[in-house]
Amino acid sequence: MKARSRGFGLEDGRLSSFRPPDLVYVATVRAPSGPGAIQSIHSPHLPRDYRFITAEDIPGQAAMEFPGDKVPILAKGRVDYPGQPVGLIAGPDRGRVDEAVRLTKVLVDAAPEDGGLDCFGSGRLKARAQRSTGDVDRALAEAATVVKASYRLGAVDHYYPEPQGAAAYYDYDRLVILSSTQWPSQVRRAIASALAVDQSAVTVLSGFLGPHLDGKLWYPSLLACHAALVAFILGKPAMLQLSRDEDFLYTPKRAPLLASYRAGMDEDGRLCALDASLAVNIGAHGPLAAAIVDTLAASFTGPYSCPAVRADVWAVASDRPPMGAWAGLGLSSATYGLERLADACSRASGADPLAFRLLNVSQKGDTTSGVALKQVPRLKGVSERLLELSDYRRKRSAYELIRKRRPDPSLPPGFGVGLAFAYQSNDLLPAFGNLKALAVEAELDKDGFLTIRAPILPTDSSALGVWRNEAAAIIGIDPKAVRVERDAGADSPDAGPAAFSNAMNTVARLVGDACSDIRDRRFREALPLVARKVNRKSGRKSSPLDGASWAGAVVELTLDPLDGRPRVKGVWLSLDAGRVLSPVKARLSLERDAARALSTCLGERFDPDHAGPASIRAYRISRLDDTPPIVVDFLDTGDARPGGLGELAFSCVPAAFANALSQASDSADSEETA
């Protein structure tokens, strides 16, 4: 029998709107220091209706399992990092619950460990990936010029519109979870394992996701387990919502990166060798460590051709809270390092940065990525449009002249313009779930209404509107006659994270295929018409560059003569992402992403080793009036397939900014030319 809903769903998707009768609030008791053994936990005497819950109360598995790592739901005996949850206090009054958490004392025999990336032993390795083609050492020895460079990327907070949290309640015999998660199947699996119940007894409703930047892949599962545990033990609706400070200090950030390169070039400035060592600080737990190092290793050469390449990529554990993904699971970090290196190489070879890139871009049949390229990376059109929009060549020449002829070389030139390219590929992203399990069903009924049933749906209403319009245009009906439903029952296979671009693009393609099928049969067969399309990916391996979306960014800045801070004068983005389904929405989302990507370069500084309550006040996200003019332009290449857009600005804008800053300050992070 189908359970009747008690209607506690969130009207606007906000967790803070969850206010059912008998609600108990949940707050987290955290370790004050770590790592180390828990000596004692002293909780105050709690009134009736209040409960202190520890790892001992978990009826099932006490840890969430991921490939290569386990994440304890609540620490037991030992904590791995300061701030790790060791207990939960639940009760009907939020103020009292918070007060009880403040009065609870956790004593930890802490022994802080080294968390740096400059020196680490094998004991700290969480994951490792290697990639190699050709004889790199020999190619470097024979190169006319060798450039050594290293670059760092720091931790960045995702700053979600609503601090993370979860709610849980019983709808008769089913446990319903409200969670703002990218991966509902993972939440369901984790809760079923923790409570030792069948997955079919757990329903996960997705809340408002907002711009998540791939930060809600696994952490919502931990919070959902906490809320579910309280609901399971107390038998009442439970809600756990982190405070803004907790969210800032303890949820996963972008994993800091140290990228070290040796690049060899011949007399013409062509890359002949590339040796990369990439290390990311993954924090105490690394549920995504393997995925991040694999993506870094697969993408470290970018669109450039090089006969001898080698990468050694490490995910290094530390005693800090878990670090995670940021817009593309490492692709944006790899692009940053590579595009910085490209500028360093162009300086060393005396070439213009754009000319150097175009000289080294891969051609059809190139095997640098491990598989022969079928298409030439579409950088030429992107770069031509970018030059047109930004007036890059004139600015670059003028600023170089200023740099070389400034009267006092000890002072920075103060003007800079930088460019960088990036790509986004579905084939780079790891398949967390079973993408082959993705299936879409479309049904055109006798009344002319089209119903689309898909296992995962876009997380924002505008993207859903784009699907509706696309389906309506294919079949030739009114968009208002298109309904889109989520078809994810208890038995449906885990297709991986929703809102994850590889799965979402696949589903969008299947929707188009199903609608085309119905269109072809529409006036030849009787209604209703049903078309079902299942993802059948070719077994042949293809290069991640084939079918990718491409972007180029130019950033122009000046250094303030008084305080030396960079002032960005403008950002220009040119993109080739295939057919753009909704030009206005696409432009707005790229403007938003570029503004945020720029913000990460300007005031968003977070040092995990010295994080404290004051960190959030020092962490400055750019506000509306800080944003410089941003110009976004899409190339119309006639490519029928729509490509992904969500990661492009985060990949190319920071690198373009840093390249401009190098010119304006006449310095680079750490470069050496031999």
Added chain:
Amino acid sequence: MNVTFILNGEDVACTAGALDRLSELLRDTFGMASVNTDCGSGRCGTCLVLMDGRPVNSCLVPAFRARDCEIITYEGFSRTDDYGRVQAAFDRHGVDLCPFCRPARYLAIGSAMDARSDSRGADLPSVLSSVLCTCSSPAAVLAAAMDALAGRQGPRYSRDH
């Protein structure tokens, strides 16, 4: 202490503690779901309400300060003609704000619409910047706000007359 004030055009009375914030009072006592209580430090600006016509971060206002004031929240603003103008402007520009910043941003624009100063358009970026949210294109939000402002000529009423 007892606090009486006008909330969205209605006289209301309640009891508030000395340390209660206006944001908590509005959300918990009067069920104003649009008022967020996330940061409690005035940083995010998503608890913005109009207090005697001026935008304030209600998390920084003690509840007792509302006594004898007129408070307008998003729930009240959404019943006005100005709301329709702001909504129409955002629709024209294709901007879909998230449910967390929409109330505060709409109210900020609404307060600028009522401002008597000729420089209200120039002040708009800084007024909108008081709301910290990364859900939308900043340029598009500003363009939509300016559009809404242009659609409303002059103040709705003048306290001088």
